Amino acid sequence: MGTIRVRFIIVALVVSFFAVGMAAFLNYFKYKSTISGIVKSRVLVIGRNIENSVQASLQVGLQFMELGTMNQLLAREKASDRLIRGIDVFDHTGQVIYSTDRSRVGEKVPNAWTEAAARAKSTEWSTETPDEHIAGISLKNNFDLTVGYLAMRYSADEVDRAAKIAGREILLASIISFLGIALVAPLALIVVIRRFERDLRALEAAASHLEDRADQPMPAAGSAFDAAIGNLRSSLREANVALDDLRARLDAAG
Amino acid sequence: MLEKNYLWRIYWRLAGVIMVCVVIALAAVSYFSHRVFDRELVPETEQKAATVGASVRALTLKATSYGIDFSQLYGVEQTFAEVFEENPEFAYMAITNTDGNVLYARGSEPVGARSHFRNPVVLQIAHEPGEVSKAARVGQQYIVSVPINDGGTPLGVLHVGIDAAFVDHVLLEVLLDVVVVLVVSLFFTLELLNFMAGARLASGLGEFARQVDRMRSGDFTATARIRANDEIGRLLRRIDSAIDHLNVRYEFLVGELQDKLRSATGERRESLKPAQQALEQIGKRFRFGSAPEGSDSDEMNLNRIRAPLFAFILAEELTRSYLPSYVNQLLVAIPGVSPQVVIGLPIMLFMLIVALGQPYLGSWSERVGRRKAMLVGAIMATVGFTGTALAYNLYDLILWRSLCALGYAMVFVAAQGYVLDRTGQQNRAQGFALFIGAIMVATVCGPSIGGILADNIGYRASFGVSALMALVSILAINRLPTNEVKTAAQRPTRGPRMREIMALIVNRRFMTLTGLAAMPAKIILTGVCFYLVPLYIVSIGNTSAMAGRMLMVYAVMMVLIVPLSASLSDATMRRDRYVSIGLIISGLSGLLLLLSDSFLVLFGVVFLLGLGQALSIAAQSALVAEHCQEEIRIYGNDAVYGVYRLLERLGNALGPLIASLLVILWGYQGSFVALSALVLFCGIAFTIATHGTEWQGEPAHP
Numbered sequence: 001m002g003t004i005r006v007r008f009i010i011v012a013l014v015v016s017f018f019a020v021g022m023a024a025f026l027n028y029f030k031y032k033s034t035i036s037g038i039v040k041s042r043v044l045v046i047g048r049n050i051e052n053s054v055q056a057s058l059q060v061g062l063q064f065m066e067l068g069t070m071n072q073l074l075a076r077e078k079a080s081d082r083l084i085r086g087i088d089v090f091d092h093t094g095q096v097i098y099s100t101d102r103s104r105v106g107e108k109v110p111n112a113w114t115e116a117a118a119r120a121k122s123t124e125w126s127t128e129t130p131d132e133h134i135a136g137i138s139l140k141n142n143f144d145l146t147v148g149y150l151a152m153r154y155s156a157d158e159v160d161r162a163a164k165i166a167g168r169e170i171l172l173a174s175i176i177s178f179l180g181i182a183l184v185a186p187l188a189l190i191v192v193i194r195r196f197e198r199d200l201r202a203l204e205a206a207a208s209h210l211e212d213r214a215d216q217p218m219p220a221a222g223s224a225f226d227a228a229i230g231n232l233r234s235s236l237r238e239a240n241v242a243l244d245d246l247r248a249r250l251d252a253a254g
Numbered sequence: 255m256l257e258k259n260y261l262w263r264i265y266w267r268l269a270g271v272i273m274v275c276v277v278i279a280l281a282a283v284s285y286f287s288h289r290v291f292d293r294e295l296v297p298e299t300e301q302k303a304a305t306v307g308a309s310v311r312a313l314t315l316k317a318t319s320y321g322i323d324f325s326q327l328y329g330v331e332q333t334f335a336e337v338f339e340e341n342p343e344f345a346y347m348a349i350t351n352t353d354g355n356v357l358y359a360r361g362s363e364p365v366g367a368r369s370h371f372r373n374p375v376v377l378q379i380a381h382e383p384g385e386v387s388k389a390a391r392v393g394q395q396y397i398v399s400v401p402i403n404d405g406g407t408p409l410g411v412l413h414v415g416i417d418a419a420f421v422d423h424v425l426l427e428v429l430l431d432v433v434v435v436l437v438v439s440l441f442f443t444l445e446l447l448n449f450m451a452g453a454r455l456a457s458g459l460g461e462f463a464r465q466v467d468r469m470r471s472g473d474f475t476a477t478a479r480i481r482a483n484d485e486i487g488r489l490l491r492r493i494d495s496a497i498d499h500l501n502v503r504y505e506f507l508v509g510e511l512q513d514k515l516r517s518a519t520g521e522r523r524e525s526l527k528p529a530q531q532a533l534e535q536i537g538k539r540f541r542f543g544s545a546p547e548g549s550d551s552d553e554m555n556l557n558r559i560r561a562p563l564f565a566f567i568l569a570e571e572l573t574r575s576y577l578p579s580y581v582n583q584l585l586v587a588i589p590g591v592s593p594q595v596v597i598g599l600p601i602m603l604f605m606l607i608v609a610l611g612q613p614y615l616g617s618w619s620e621r622v623g624r625r626k627a628m629l630v631g632a633i634m635a636t637v638g639f640t641g642t643a644l645a646y647n648l649y650d651l652i653l654w655r656s657l658c659a660l661g662y663a664m665v666f667v668a669a670q671g672y673v674l675d676r677t678g679q680q681n682r683a684q685g686f687a688l689f690i691g692a693i694m695v696a697t698v699c700g701p702s703i704g705g706i707l708a709d710n711i712g713y714r715a716s717f718g719v720s721a722l723m724a725l726v727s728i729l730a731i732n733r734l735p736t737n738e739v740k741t742a743a744q745r746p747t748r749g750p751r752m753r754e755i756m757a758l759i760v761n762r763r764f765m766t767l768t769g770l771a772a773m774p775a776k777i778i779l780t781g782v783c784f785y786l787v788p789l790y791i792v793s794i795g796n797t798s799a800m801a802g803r804m805l806m807v808y809a810v811m812m813v814l815i816v817p818l819s820a821s822l823s824d825a826t827m828r829r830d831r832y833v834s835i836g837l838i839i840s841g842l843s844g845l846l847l848l849l850s851d852s853f854l855v856l857f858g859v860v861f862l863l864g865l866g867q868a869l870s871i872a873a874q875s876a877l878v879a880e881h882c883q884e885e886i887r888i889y890g891n892d893a894v895y896g897v898y899r900l901l902e903r904l905g906n907a908l909g910p911l912i913a914s915l916l917v918i919l920w921g922y923q924g925s926f927v928a929l930s931a932l933v934l935f936c937g938i939a940f941t942i943a944t945h946g947t948e949w950q951g952e953p954a955h956p
Contacts, residue, residue, distance in 0.1 A: 004455065004486075007450045008268055008447070010450060011268075011272070011443065011446045011447050011450050012268075012271075012272045012275065012443075014442075014446055015272055015276065015439050015442055015443045015446060016272070016275060016276055016279055018439060018442060019276040019279065019280060019435055019436070019439040020276075020279050020280070020283060022435040022438075022703075022706075023279075023280050023283045023284065023287075023432055023435060024283060025710070026428050026431045026432065026435070026706065026710070027283065027284070027287035027291075027428055029709075029710035029711070030424065030425075030427065030428045030710075031287070031290070031291060031294070031295075033710070034291075034295060034424050035294070035295065035298055038295070038298050038299055038302050039298065039302075041302060041340070041341065042301060042302040042305045042306075045302070045305045045306050045309050046305065046309070048309070049309055049312065080305070080308060081305055119583075162294055162298065165290075165294065166290045166291075166294055169286065169290045170283070170286065170287055170290060172286075173282065173283055173286030173287065173290075174283050176282070177279040177280075177282040177283050177286075178279065180278075180279065180282070181275050181276070181278070181279045184275055184278075185271070185272065185275045188271045188274070188275060189268060189271055189272075192267050192268060192270075192271050193264065193267075193268065196264050200486075200489075203462075203489055204488060204489050204492075207488075207489045207492035207493060207496075228462070228463065228466045231466050231469070231470050232465075232466050232469060232493070235466075235469035235470050235472075236469065236496055236500070238539075239469075239472075239474055239500055239540055240500070242532070242535070242536045242539065242540065243500070243503050243504060243507060243536070245532050246507050246511075246529060246532045246533055246536060247507060249528045249529035249532050250507065250510060250511060250514070250526075250529045252525075252528070252529075253514065253522075253525040253526045253528070253529055
């Protein structure tokens with residue numbers, strides 16, 4: 001197989017690898033972000049229930065720091081979805097005021113939580129730790145002032161497990177597609193570059209007979225280089241004829 | 255040239271075949287992905303529907319707990335509407351009583367829903383306690399049914415319908431990115447064909463064509479070149495061998511004649527005269543011996559610049575679509591400076607460093623060597639990209655971006671010098687086509703792929719990819735020839751002097767071109783493409799990938815239109831008209847946002863901007879030589895073009911600054927409109943200024 005043909009096939013394989021790889025990458029990340037979004041919005045539905053209860057309490061004049069039924073409400077909502085590991089409510093300093101896990105009350109939440117809440121353009125915010133995802137809602141009073149933050153911690157396992165399964169299947173589909181291309185592309189390329197290779201062969205064949213002294217010009221091979229080959233041969237022939245003439249005159253001189 | 259067209263025909267055929275294969279592969283991946291999405295996402299969405307259902311059920315039960323009759327509830331449909339707003343994948347919601355009759359409903363009811371609700375299995379759900387939910391496929395929806403049960407008393411069933419086509423909608427979003435991948439793949443294919451095979455083929459066939467021409471003109475001088483071990487290399491070796499044989503024969507005949515002449519006297523000498531005459535004739539018609547050194551073309555080495563340049567520029571272009579959003583994320587308050595201006599600061603600083611650095615880095619790269627200068631620049635940029643990926647806040651980000659800018663300027667100037675060093679008058683345009691081609695392909699591929707990466711792996715990891723690309727460019731630069739090419743006639747380049755800058759910026763003819771055409775074109779380019787588009791797209795709820803697609807539209811327009819407009823403007827010699835039309839089209843682009851702020855209109859803005867820039871860009875610099883001949887005579891070509899490029903690049907730096915100030919005053923849309931209006935004004939002023947006879951003959955002011 002000619003080196004040029006090999007190079008063309010390598011190009012086809014590199015480009016196919018890039019395209020299939022990118023498609024697999026895009027599908028995998030789309031799947032992951034979609035499933036993360038679905039799970040997060042599912043958790044936020046529960047968060048909205050809590051938010052509505054808090055706002056109803058604030059509307060009747062209760063103080064945010066003194067919501068007596070809050071811990072029971074959080075426990076009830078946590079129990080409504082097995083995905084949720086715990087629910088915390090913290091103030092603007094990051095100190096936990098209410099929680100489904102009593103030991104967390106009074107502790108500080110990680111800075112990333114308060115930063116994510118502060119950075120968010122809407123009332124919803126989210127952040128991640130290696131083993132947990134956190135979906136949050138900024139709690140506002142009637143005057144649209146943020147009084148605290150609700151954070152629902154849920155396991156990353158569900159998303160990770162689903163992403164792993166999907167990732168494996170997408171990868172498998174991509175490998176099969178790539179292998180299919182690796183088989184088909186070289187064959188298709190060989191068909192397409194046949195004409196080019198024929199031209200090159202004609203050129204090479206003509207070049208191997210460059211020094212033939214036949215007076216007849218070589219028959220045209222129908223290649224793109226016929227004119228160039230013709231020129232090459234006639235130039236060489238002219239030079240050889242001139243040198244032959246010189247030889248003849250030298251010989252004639254004895 | 256025959257061989258160039260010939261090769262390009264082959265490239266396009268190969269690219270066509272590769273694209274067909276890629277499309278089939280992408281279709282296969284998409285099909286399998288759809289199956290996975292369908293199988294995995296639907297159950298997850300059903301669980302979500304159950305949670306939403308439980309929330310709505312709680313509201314219903316709260317109302318009935320106040321004594322309101324279950325069939326007389328108020329505002330249920332409105333609650334359903336709110337649920338639809340937050341969950342677009344839900345298409346239908348209904349509450350049925352224990353007989354399966356619909357009491358409340360909203361959305362598009364699937365075919366067969368009524369009979370499904372009356373199905374005994376579904377009716378039984380109302381009697382089941384707890385959090386049980388059941389899902390079934392009804393028509394084009396998956397219906398999730400949740401019992402409404404008041405402390406053991408069944409009231410009815412809540413049904414949530416999930417649109418079965420929602421998976422298609424999710425995949426449709428991926429499809430847009432897949433189309434981008436296809437376009438990028440096409441450009442990658444052409445680039446790789448050129449890099450892996452084409453460079454050698456083109457130089458080989460070019461060498462063959464030159465050899466044919468040389469031999470036709472009677473030049474049979476031998477060249478001592480090392481030929482590649484491929485089809486073209488073997489062919490050239492055969493031609494070399496034929497020439498060598500001719501030379502040997504010639505040398506032998508000349509030697510024999512000289513020997514005979516030395517020993518011959520009288521009549522014998524006379525008999526050698528015909529041979530002497532024949533040798534004289536051969537001397538007139540043909541040339542034998544060794545080819546003079548340096549006559550060899552350096553086309554192969556010239557082509558080798560394309561790969562490192564492409565990889566390096568791609569590293570920077572990858573960041574275009576998401577850099578402003580990343581800066582926004584790392585923003586710190588700077589007293590007295592608006593956040594909008596601060597977001598534009600790293601882009602502005604980058605452009606400023608490139609603008610001010612380039613004139614002086616040219617002579618530096620000449621001194622230290624092009625390859626070394628490129629290596630230093632690429633290493634600096636790699637460090638810069640890595641630092642940007644790890645940036646703590648805006649302050650160190652600015653430092654890292656400055657390093658990237660310095661590296662960019664070094665590589666750009668050194669690569670430009672590399673091309674200049676290896677081309678002569680005959681092939682300089684071809685050399686620069688190669689240079690600009692690498693940049694344009696990187697401009698098409700970079701922002702779109704960068705946007706996709708940023709959306710999926712995050713800004714920091716995407717900068718990591720840029721660092722990796724810059725690292726790849728170092729490896730490619732390392733493969734460039736270590737010997738520098740310096741022709742004796744070549745003058746050292748120098749940056750423009752302050753005296754020249756001052757004289758030219760008060761020169762009316764020069765400033766008509768620079769101030770009314772070149773600078774506004776660059777201001778709108780960087781202001782709109784590098785600053786406004788990435789930020790505005792994200793501000794209206796779109797992604798960085800979409801910003802990348804937009805920027806790709808601009809780049810594709812440039813790739814398609816620039817060669818056409820360049821040849822047309824050269825052929826008609828009405829370059830000023832092309833500049834005028836280009837500026838006016840660019841100026842009209844942003845005004846489209848006065849009609850609507852829709853996404854399609856923004857597409858139109860970028861499309862028109864690309865068209866306008868493509869029409870004017872090639873003609874602009876050619877106009878300098880055409881209309882500033884007097885200035886070139888006085889200050890020299892280097893000085894006039896040096897000042898022109900400097901001011902043009904200052905326009906690059908001003909773009910984000912002006913755009914950010916306009917955003918403070920009038921918001922994003924206002925900024926688009928105002929920038930465009932400025933360019934439209936400049937376009938009209940340029941048209942008026944270049945209309946008439948005095949434009950041709952105004953003297954320079956030394």
